[in-house]
Amino acid sequence: xxxxxxxxxxxxxxxxxxxxxxxxxxxxxxxxxxxxxxxxxxxxxxxxxxxxxxxxxxxxxxxxxxxxxxxxxxxxxxxxxxxxxxxxxxxxxxxxxxxxxxxxxxxxxxxxxxxxxxxxxxxxxxxxxxxxxxxxxxxxxxxxxxxxxxxxxxxxxxxxxxxxxxxxxxxxxxxxxxxxxxxxxxxxxxxxxxxxxxxxxxxxxxxxxxxxxxxxxxxxxxxxxxxxxxxxxxxxxxxxxxxxxxxxxxxxxxxxxxxxxxxxxxxxxxxxxxxxxxxxxx
Numbered sequence: 001x002x003x004x005x006x007x008x009x010x011x012x013x014x015x016x017x018x019x020x021x022x023x024x025x026x027x028x029x030x031x032x033x034x035x036x037x038x039x040x041x042x043x044x045x046x047x048x049x050x051x052x053x054x055x056x057x058x059x060x061x062x063x064x065x066x067x068x069x070x071x072x073x074x075x076x077x078x079x080x081x082x083x084x085x086x087x088x089x090x091x092x093x094x095x096x097x098x099x100x101x102x103x104x105x106x107x108x109x110x111x112x113x114x115x116x117x118x119x120x121x122x123x124x125x126x127x128x129x130x131x132x133x134x135x136x137x138x139x140x141x142x143x144x145x146x147x148x149x150x151x152x153x154x155x156x157x158x159x160x161x162x163x164x165x166x167x168x169x170x171x172x173x174x175x176x177x178x179x180x181x182x183x184x185x186x187x188x189x190x191x192x193x194x195x196x197x198x199x200x201x202x203x204x205x206x207x208x209x210x211x212x213x214x215x216x217x218x219x220x221x222x223x224x225x226x227x228x229x230x231x232x233x234x235x236x237x238x239x240x241x242x243x244x245x246x247x248x249x250x251x252x253x254x255x256x257x258x259x260x261x262x263x264x265x266x267x268x269x270x271x272x273x274x275x276x277x278x279x280x281x282x
Contacts, residue, residue: 001271002215003177004051004262005144005193006040007118008033008059008066011222012231013084014242015121016153019233023058023083032228033059036221037066041073043224043250047257051075052265054118054144057082057102064109071110076266078116079103079140086153087123087131096134103138115141116265118218122147122154122179129156129282132169142269143167144216146178149188157188159280163214164272166279175274177265180215182208193218198245202252209260217262224250 012029014020019028044051053070055077060067070077081087082102087095103114117140124131124145135143148159165176181188190196191208192215200208209215222228226247234242245252263271 001213001268002209002217002260002262003265003268004049004217004257005118005265006051006053006219006221007080007120008037008053008055008070009080009084009120009220009222010059011036011225011228013056013120014231014234014238015084015086015123017231017234017238020231021085029229031062032225033063033066033221036225037069039224039250040221041069043253044075045073047254049257049262050264050267051262052078052116054078054080054116055102055106056080056084057105058084060102060105060109067106067109071112076116076264077106077110077112077114078118078142078144078265079106079114080118081120084120086121087119088125088128088154089123092130092134095131096138099134099140100138113139115139117143117145119145119154122151125154125156126158129169132167132174132282133172136169136172136174140174142175142177142265144177144218144265146176147190148178149181149190161278161280164268164274164277166274166277167282168279169282173279175269175272176280177216177268179218180212182212192216194220194223195241195244197252198223198249202255205252205256206259209256215260219249219253222246224253
């Protein structure tokens with residue numbers, strides 16, 4: 001089961017960086033989201049693919065026609081928070097209010113319930129697993145926020161499931177579709193989205209996918225925008241992570257979706273026998 005998803009944010013929504021953190025910072029940069037979305041729409045329509053879009057509420061507020069088009073094409077829509085901030089930098093009330101605002105903003109545009117969620121930067125960690133309680137209270141049924149390995153601003157390496165899982169929190173359940181990992185030279189390796197996908201050679205991506213029963217992809221509009229400006233005050237390593245491989249990313253995705261079948265999160269949910277999957281108590 002291979003799942004195709006996109007996190008809908010603008011090119012300047014780079015986390016954990018001083019000049020791209022707040023809304024006032026974002027207004028210093030030109031928006032490229034509309035042009036980047038055309039690339040994604042054209043790609044999906046050409047290949048007749050379904051995908052799930054996790055939309056930042058701020059984007060939905062500023063560019064409602066983008067969300068309406070996603071819905072018009074029949075694509076699945078979830079929340080990616082409203083202000084695209086790291087969850088572990090906020091308290092429970094702040095997280096609740098922010099996600100609730102994103103849900104209301106999206107639902108007002110598409111007149112459909114928002115059932116799924118992904119945290120910016122996969123920022124559910126050992127110290128803020130209470131986020132699952134917040135999601136359940138807000139009516140979220142499916143989460144895609146767990147990154148079962150270490151990373152700079154997120155990651156839950158204690159989560160050993162690399163497949164659909166039921167999470168129990170305070171006797172309530174939420175469905176989890178985590179990012180998948182592969183064991184490579186005795187380490188957990190991520191290959192299925194963002195900078196990892198851009199960095200890993202396609203022959204390895206193909207091999208890893210062929211040997212995996214479950215793959216959760218995640219891409220951003222900026223992953224395919226070869227003409228986007230460079231944010232000058234990024235460190236060298238952040239520039240490498242943010243810009244390496246953009247030129248060839250769409251071509252790699254074309255190869256990937258030609259070599260393997262992909263479905264959206266809604267279809268994956270229906271395909272999963274939830275009576276038989278493992279349960280993890282948080």
